Amino acid sequence: MMQSKQRLVLIGNGMAGMSVVEQIVQLNPNLYEITVIGEEPYPNYNRIQLSYVLEGSKTIDDIILNDKAWYQEHNITLLTGTAVERIDTDRKELHTDAGQRIPYDQAIVATGSKPIRLPIPGADKQGVMGFRDIRDCETMLEAAKTYRSAVVIGGGLLGLEAASGLKKLGMDVTVVHLADWLMERQLDGPAAAMLKAELEKQGLRFLLSTKTAEILGAERVTGLRFADGTELEADLVIMAAGIAPNTSVAKSSGLEVRRGIVVNDYMQTSAPDVYAVGECNEHNGVCYGLVAPLYEQGAVLAKRLCGQPVEPYQGSDVYTKLKISGVDVFSAGEHMEQQGDEVIRVQDHWKNKYKKLILRDRKVVGSVLFGDVQESSRVTKWVKAKETMTESLYDAFVGHADPVTNDPLAFAAALPDDEIVCGCNGVTKHMIMQAVTEKGLTTVDEVKACTGATRSCGGCKPMVENILKLTLGEKFQASAKTQEAICGCTDKTRDEVVAAIRSLRLMHVKEVMNVLGWTQPEGCTKCRPALNYYIGMVWPDQHEDEKASRFVNERLHANIQKDGTFSVIPRMYGGVTTPEQLRKIADVADKYQVKLVKVTGGQRLDLVGVRKEDLPSVWEELGMPSGYGYAKALRTVKTCVGSTYCRFGTQDSLGMGVYLEKKLERLWMPAKFKMAVNGCPRNCAEADVKDLGIIGNDGGWEIHVGGNGGIKLRGADLLCKVKTDEELEEITCAFIQYYRENGKYGERTSDWIERIGIQQAIQAVVEDQQNRQALKERLEQALAGLQDPWQEAAQSEQLRHDLYEEVQVK
Template sequence: MKKQKLVLIGNGMAGINCIEEILKNSSTMFDITVFGSEPHYNYNRIMLSTVLQGDTKVDDITLHDRSWYKQHQIELYTGETVIKVDTDKKVIRTDKNREVPYDKLIFATGSVPFMLPIPGADKEGVVAFRTIEDCQKIINISNNHKKAVVIGGGLLGLEAARGLLNLGMEVDVVHLAKHVMERQLDQTAAQLLQQELKEQGMNFLLEKVTEEIVGGSRVEGLRFKDGSVVEADAVIMAVGVRPNVQMAMDSGIEVNRAIVVNDYLQTSTPDIYAVGECVEHRGTVYGLVKPLYEQGRILAKHICEIEEVGYQGSTLSTQLKISGVDVFSVGQFQPDEASKMITQYDELAGIYKKIVLKDEKIIGSVLFGDTKAGNKLLEMVSKQKVITDEEKMLILQASNEESQVAAMEQTDLICLCNGVTKGTIIEACQTQGLTTAEEVKKCTKASSACGGCKPLVNDLLAYVQSDEFDEVIEKETMCGCTTLTDEEIVMEMQLRELASVQEVMKKLNWKKEHGCSVCQPALQYYLGMIYPEYETKQESLFINERMNATLQEDGTYSVTPQMYGGMTTAEELRKIANVIDKYQVPNVAITSEQRVHLMGIKEEQLESLWKDLDLPLSSTYGNTVQNIKTCIGETVCKCDKQEALGLAVEIEKKTDYLTTPYRIKMGISACMHNGAGSTTKDIGIIQFDRGWEVYVGGSSGRNARPAQLLCVAETKIEAYEIVLGFIQYYRETAKYAERSWEWIDRINLLHIREVLFDQDLREQLIEDLEYDTYQNKKVLLSNK
């Protein structure tokens, strides 16, 4: 197969990370060419402040040197700028008159520093802080001058100011707002940070609007709109960036604030993608590493023709060490009327913690001085989990180096930017003998992006090397018959086109020839999902077009007439009563799902009993969508139940004969009295005056578990579609025997919402569900 030509415009972190993901997915699909305007290999722009501060050298922040490009046969042009994209001929042109054709093109042009349009901005000594060259200019200035002003009290400005202090300069920080880093910190945390930085030597000029940079050919100072003046030999502009989109606009690609992309990072022009700071997705432009890397993973899968849900946006967080001070923020950290907050302030230790909650769920947080709970907070904000008292104490208590990492689960993230878990780092340490943070970075990429997790990586290394460490990394295999996980087995089944249980066991080197009670049904389920026409034999069932019976322990059978929505008629009840009399059915019960259960039927009676009964029978044996419990005829409530009952009927008819990873119990309540116990079911629906509340992930077993609110549907049809989409997505992505709540905890309720709220994805899920139901029913009927 002929390779496609892929051109990447931009040699920065977002673009090259995307190329890495593409190479992971398909190393032979593309011939890759990269253009970078800067005369350097790919480097970590976030770590420029450490170069300015003298802590590292340029070589130390280089992420990929020439050997990496050569190893992957990537053609790299540094110091060369793409100036035009001919979208008709599919050719790019550079400032060196080079023309390169493409099949696929990725814009990763990033951002350019925003320079205030004020008089004097073009004077000598006024520089931005964005590139290696900018760093060198500032270092050169410090050799001959001693007074600098940084315009901008955001993260970049403060890091530049710290570097200038290290270079021996006096530094004033000018900022428009009342306190620094107002987008990431509340006033208390900001004031603590300002006090710490003042003690380090910085001076702050807040609520100042620069009117003019004064001086001759070289900067001599700043004049503000309030008439005050400050002297300066150098001015560092750190007031923000703007997406670098001019070339995209000139090429006819749709641009708003940045290059407009869809959920697969496609632009308005065919075969052209965009990723990183130059991208606008659903009206949002991201500038932090984590969302840019998430975009790269989605883009890479789509361009490699791998099915992917699509980019749904990111939960923004900041966890960084600024001038030796740890700060963290995430989500909505300013409370409103609908939220509450918990604060803790230890003035002596210089530690401040603030958690903002809504309906007992964390929606935002700010940490200062002790940020080790940051990753946990980000997870809780993203997953919208109800916080327990124990978790509150864990976040608010004073942490020490070992207890924090020891308390973390192995699935918890250490490095947010690259998605590296605690377990991944421990496994790498144990299998490859890693002992330093630098070795961990090279092996796992943890701390290779923003660097904010480096203290946590060091803490984890200290814990691993301590006497207290006793954790073992164990891969969660399907069962004792195999060394493979469920995910690995399913992938191999698809790649090798394995189509039977025995073939899977033989090809994948099963330890037991015929498997066990765990893997046998799991493999049958996965085969049924991969091949909906796959035939399974269930000896406990007798099946024909309308009827089934379930084998009991005493050798007799039970039969349950299907009453969709728990509703029946006089005619149906007469038929049931006549059959009970004629066949002397010994045990008859009303189930909790409002069905009549006939028990104690002999095998030889089944055929004639079915014929006399002449009713559809419940097909909810085993792992299926169980009969829906509804609230019918409660005297305490006089609400209209017809809409809710009708919804139950429609869902039950749609999910007949449908297998699931584990039994799905459902309840539909017609009003807030919740007569069906809908908030303790796998799926629960409650009708109220403004629509339908849909709950998921509940359990009414011995260890009862409340369901979480998935959404509020405005109409019955929307509730119906959300429920069917949820069931199908659970079928497609859950492990066999994984309960709905376990699945939700594993893949994140927020992610599930994003999938189901996408109309196109939801329609596709429902279409797949209908096809699977049809195939399952067809197979069952063929086995009669």
């Protein structure tokens, strides 16, 4: 008689608990009948990347680790939006808030942590919240649409991430911190001061050594009063003063709880067959709040539950390698020296780098790095092993020797096989090389899927790629598979798909899927829009745009909002408008009860809160072309008034900006594309953080490319300098066409330029004049297939026609 599977129930659908489940299904997929219960309405997601969702650079779908299909594939029952109230350890069953009783043979409590809510008067007012889950993100995003000033209480990692996200949403943000410097648990004074200076450049304000005494306001917060009697206005307050283990289920179930749920070296709680893993537990008196220790605990528990030999968990060496608002920071072991310790410190104000080693009895016990963390793997090993300081270690750290530091491949080769490369998931160099060799992996994404490396914070991705290159050797360069497939429906890369479209003259999305053997006949939301773009890019004269393959925002010519309404952005060429246009916008806003009229960063007006059924009429009455605020196309051309009006202007930036925007609007590209034209080097239009930025000077123009002002802040590279307007237009058009033909769908120019290198772009569109002219001609051919960009009425008519087809008004 076949023995039935044991019943394993996981309480909590977060990263720590799900790491245990993932390892169990790899170690012994037939051992357990698994049920996962989560309070949030989402499958397992990457909590580390919530700040990206907050600032808008990633969506909720982007940070999902295991989608619902994954649970189904592994025969795992997933209950979302469900809370466990208690565990009946005698009957071995769980009681949920929905009245369910779920039996178990083994249960894992992985309820994580909750933000600490400071016990100060007014903490319960509207507009006061924590920052811990997607719901918090959504609340903050909604608040940013209405309110302007935000205060974050807490200058640790979580607080700085929240502050940076709110700042990118356009809010005025002040961070209030009780300690003398930021991130005092990870950084020393000098590193924290450098971090503060960098964040102040980004527009954040700080009040250090400041204690909040009261939150002001009637029902909703209006400000804060501090212990010294001073006050600060605030519309939104984020409490990020720390986290505490979420032990409510354990307490109601009679488990032993101190600060966290008490566990032994195998994550066993005080109750038989009940385990606890992650931020909710307490091991040897320690509660961990970082990701790496939680995965180390999970690895021990997974093997224990599968009956495999495993060494007991002995605690974790705490180290942190993070990117905060574009700044790299790292600390391992002790970050503050004690009396009698020796310190090796290197500080470079010119390149804004800082590094420190702490020695106790000549042994390395701690380190802090700021600005450049490529040595973090080596330093982590020194701290863990408490290496004795030697001349060679000293020379390697301060940079007097060790040439491998400047050679990424040599540096990867020098790492010991047992070196942990991905601290978040406990993946060593040997594990990566073994997976690449035994399973034929050729891309970082494949390594991630197989080993988990790069899956969480992503900070180890460069090292993983270098280990991949090291392992494959010449095969890395020779294999077309070093490029990732465009989606999970195919093994074809972007270049293979485009080559097939050209050589086989494929004209339709489904035709491409059929000919190239798509595993999913209808494709997916990732590949359909990409194929539609690639076909149009290759065959601009013959391709008929397939609206069904476009995202809803592009089909409706508006951005869908959280509440189901839409945001409408009419185009204002170069940021210039007229009284007539403003009157139309005001009339439409009144007539259709628009919730908000917002001045955008691209010098336009955004009508937020338009109902879907009103979209055709709104566009008809505006009589203006769409600003394509939703499209993978030219969004805006930001300008200053230039020589036409400004006493500092040397070039007609206004005229050039308007001309280029009218020429290039509605030209589809791999990703959204932003431009700026400045009339002088004062750079008022911020050309240095645009996909293509133009700066005028006395001798002509400078063209800068590959900038990005979003989450991955990147200064643009100088492409070239030109003397005439004709040269400017030709090289601008050639660069855009080169990007259109070679960029991956969804790849911003900032990532594309980093991938191909600025020298390749310079050679293709500046130095090779024959190629430049050919690129310009192909762009003109693509433009010719569009309506006359100067005919706004024609654009408006086409817009209304598209919308009436899409929106069925009853």
